Amino acid sequence: MSAPVPNGRPAVVTGAARGIGLAVAARLAAQGAPLLLVDRDAPGLLESARLCRKAGAPVEMLVADLRDRASPSRIADAARRAYGGVAVLINNAGIEFRGDIQAHDDDTWDRVLDVNLSAAFRLTRALADDLADAPGGAIVNLASVAIVGFAGQAAYDASKGGLATLTRSLAVELGPRGVRANAVAPGFIDTQMLRDTPDLAGMAERFARTLPAGRLGTAAEVASAVAWLASPRASYVTGHTLFVDGGWMRR
């Protein structure tokens, strides 16, 4: 068993070097949460830590590739050393692949599933006891509207669908130990991930104009939903996937 969390609600945020992960970290820092920021991008992580420290919150960082099987225990050790444990886990790191199913070779399929789904599982398993020991333990996983299934991104869609289902399993299994688990499913959000895929970026801009919101979302708008789900204000919300998509998946 890990040591009880003394003060505050320490949070681990993966993929914190840019985009939605950085926006989540900044939001939690503004609320005073002690942070452990994780990413494989060292310069980006340094800059994120600098920005979050401006908010006055304690910030630790760990450069780690989440595909590395040693990463979860390194992250758990770092969080216990710095803060005595973890109360909030944000599984945000993710990668995209665009191509038809013939373009998905075995390595591509394995890589996308490994980063987007298996790494989130491994890190959750490593931190589950800490989350259960902390008051109001909460997990928020970054899924996607892709859980409904689109052409040209089979591995990504399957990984995010798996993550949404994993979220529900975690809610059921860890609920009796006081841990909530939810997912946020963003629509088209204006981040580097979108800009790195030029054909998708143009299409997304045009499509976004047809949404009820009439535009792309921002990382800060996703972060606001993530921060709410991670907070005690959402104490009766668990096993949920919240679309933050400008009204795309309205039902």
Ligand SMILES: NC(=O)c1ccc[n+]([C@@H]2O[C@H](COP(=O)([O-])OP(=O)(O)OC[C@H]3O[C@@H](n4cnc5c(N)ncnc54)[C@H](O)[C@@H]3O)[C@@H](O)[C@H]2O)c1
């Ligand atoms: N941007 C969107 O439109 C959008 C829409 C739906 C869902 N999402 C999801 O939200 C999350 C964040 O998206 P984003 O747009 O900010 O992406 P991004 O590409 O801008 O940032 C992802 C971060 O994850 C890190 N990362 C990737 N693989 C890693 C690994 N193996 N180990 C450690 N770090 C790793 C990257 O270095 C990067 O800093 C992802 O899970 C993504 O699938 C994004």
